Amino acid sequence: MAAIDTGGGDRMALAVLAQHRIATTEQMHLMTAPGVRIEQTRRRLLKLREEGLVDRVTLPQAGRTRAWFVTQYGAEVAGGFAELRGWRPSRLGADRTAVRLRAGHVLTVTETALAFVQDARRRGDVCRPLDWIPEVYHPLGSGEAVIPDALLYYRRTGAGEQDWSMLRAFVEVDRATMGPERLAAKLRAYERLYRYVPMPVGRPRGGAIQEAQEEWRRRYPLFPRLLFVLDGTGSAGVENRLSALRAAARLAGADFIRQVPILAAPLADLLRDGPSAPVWRPTTATELFVSWVAPSAG
Secondary structure: OOOOOOOOHHHHHHHHHHHHOOEEHHHHHHHHOOOOOHHHHHHHHHHHHHOOOEEEEEEHHHOOEEEEEEOHHHHHHHOOOHHHOOOOOOOOOOOHHHHHHHHHHHHHHHHHHHHHHHHHHHHOOEOOHHHEEEOOOEEEEOOEEEOOOEEEEEEEEOOOOOOEEEEEEEEEEEOOOOOHHHHHHHHHHHHHHHHOOOOOOOOOHHHOOOOOOOHHHHOOOOOOEEEEEEOOOOHHHHHHHHHHHHHHHHHOOHHHHHHOOEEEEEHHHHHHHOOOOOOEEEOOOOOOOEOOOOHHHO
């Protein structure tokens, strides 16, 4: 039986790593304990490894970076945490080869999450490491589903104590490993999710028939914004991907485009200026740059 510390540091580290799936030592440090020296985070991870809760692989192509992940035992322990209620273990499992082969994409997603967490800290907003939830399953019927790279919860604070709003976003991180057309197809999949109404099963007792509604309304008061984070390409590649997203947006229904902000930005700009900066390009405009947290962004 692992001895998770009562102070909560081990517990938080295990919960964050379980949810984010793969992270480097530095990412874990900045996520969970930025106020202490990184050696303390390194010792904590080594302690969790000794207890069989986490493991690591070394990535030669990334300067021998160590990428951490939870073991099957660690996933079982984390699954009992209240803060991870409803959490589903990663499809990676504890397979070291699968972790190594998928580390490039997953670590980029984790880096994107870290950008939002750090930006919120600077702004006085609320976006904790566990407010970034990778791979949330959204059914489309017939066995199909939309699974975003992450679902983001973000509390934007205002001038007064009661002046705040909760923002939600589906985040897709594109590393230019697929063509622009496949990226644009993701936008069309989200429109399908926006419209998807599951077929009722049977007839309720008493004969009352409930009005059918879209599946997403069971989870969200508003359909989350769509944020496409573009990496792995130069400015020309970014423009090609933006063009593909704009083409898909022009073919989408007017109500979907009107109700759901769809924004795209290079990861390099997010890391340099912060996600709340006006670095996002709406798919409905060519020259406009906006902040994703601004009311005008939706």
